[in-house]
Amino acid sequence: MTTGGPARVQSFRRISRTDAAEDIDRLVADETPIAIEYNGLGYAVLMASAADLDDLAYGFSRAERLIDDAAQILEVEAHAVERGMLLRITLAEDRLSLVAERVRHRVSESSCGLCGIENLEQALRTLPRIDPGPPPADAAIFAALAALDRHQPLNAQTGGVHAAAWCAADGAIRLVREDVGRHNAFDKLIGAMLRGGFGWEGGFALLSSRCSFELVEKAALAGCPTLVTVSAPTALAIDRAREAGVRLVVLARSDAILVAR
Template structure:
């Protein structure tokens, strides 16, 4: 049993009505509290492995830092109900953290506050400058191989994966989590910590293509985002606005390009 799984016993019921007790690995979902420069920032429900990667990817996605060099340290502290991540950023980031905390905790109790919160939710994104060299064959190759790189997903059937893929479809790096956002943050954080670039490749996600994932991709400079499920309307709009190519509903023999 790893840090990402626990064991449980279920009753397996077949179509014919037979019932058999069956042990099975279950993906762990637990609270992860993130504190940044001494300020309580967020509580995520996440799989408790690769949490340092998660912290790096999270502060990048939240625009609290511009690059990994602004993360001084990440301390992990197990608590009774989960894990506390204490993230220390360089001093020039503190005003940014304080401003974001103010927006996150404000309530939409009046029209002005509501407008302010909406503007924060849909902040402008940087244009995607990098370009992927991936052809359709590379994306099909990566999608076909993804399951082989998902030990948590295979064991539990309850985890998303985010993969860094080379242009030819070779899978270079994968992170998993019960949450699709967390999996992508972990991948981006691992890349940032290892100073690993996209190098003309692309990201492949096991989830649908939501606007939050498009935003994470754009902020990480991802040149192409591919997902196994379909895109939402806002994801399509945000991707088009910043020039991020999407390949969605990727199947063995077809995909949607936008």
């Protein structure tokens, strides 16, 4: 499946401050419901760009803690269905109990409140502790920031998608995935790295988004030592990063960066 998701042409009426008006066409990013199924069991529906779906399958499965490595996914099939896509993922038999357990937590409802407490524990499960190693040089982060636009073809066309990049220790961008959702873009990047057998090798992830706790958790589960985002973090994101040992660099712009302490 190709990098850079689908877009479609949309007509607009452009009105300037001087009241001049004209009809224009421009590309807009498509947003598609992606239904995810594991071994025939419905699991989740994501709103995503319908591209790089194999990568999404691997990265999402890792983020959900359903797999530890790429070999535990036996097959991925993407099918166009009415109003969206169906992503069928076949896991090794020894992973199926994890799917059933996660589905139970996703759908459990009870008036007693106990299930709610249990689901809160599931929402903030213990993260693996990683060794971040030496930090990337500040110059490497600024170099990656300066280069990111050149690796975002879909965003150049539409102005409406996020990017997640794997950057080498010197700031060179090795791999990028784009999606309308920041979580999906990171899942696709992690999935592409899993499928390719790539490690972080002292590099870092650069995301064109704010830093939410879910992105920190994806980084920790993927063994990512340093997470760089162009917008601000939440307090919970900082707490979860500290818990996992992930180094956070936020509000990363061309003139300054903030390193969480």
